[in-house]
Amino acid sequence: MAKQVQTLNTGPNYKQIYHDFIAAKCPDKKESVKAFLSKDSLSLSDVLKINQIIFFDGSSENQKFKSYDKQAIFEILQYQKKHQLNNRQLAAHFKLSRNTVSKWKRIFLI
Known part of the structure; x- marks a missing residue:
């Protein structure tokens, strides 16, 4: 029988999520968020700033379903x-x- 390895759920990997999103949807904003994505880990303020840069349209509809740990x-x-x-x-x-x-x-x- 193969052993199953349990991994701890440490929350979403925001660096990978934003990296993939920018590569797929808006490569023109890659330079704007480069400093944030080069960090080892992102804080809440980093995530909020990246969101502001990517989704700058000001629409509250995009921010309707937020969740916080x-x-x-x-x-x-x-x-x-x-x-x-x-x-x-x-x-x-x-x-x-x-x-x-x-x-x-x-x-x-x-």
């Missing part, structure tokens, strides 16, 4: 503390719902 949520909440933003300002900055920010604070900061 715990690390990303904590990074967003730390950003709020660092920059002394209220929930409305944070929600506007990251294009979130104020209710989402309130829910995260209620769940993770209690």
Whole structure:
């Protein structure tokens, strides 16, 4: 019998996803995101900046179904503390719902 190797699910590999997407859909933006994709790992702010560069049309429809892991949520909440933003300002900055920010604070900061 062959042994099965279990791999840990560490989340999406954003570098590979963006690399493949840019190569297939918009090779003209490769130079714009080259600095981000050369990093060993991408932070939440890197992912958001790359999204802004690639999908700059400003349409909220593209950002309708976003999901965040715990690390990303904590990074967003730390950003709020660092920059002394209220929930409305944070929600506007990251294009979130104020209710989402309130829910995260209620769940993770209690």
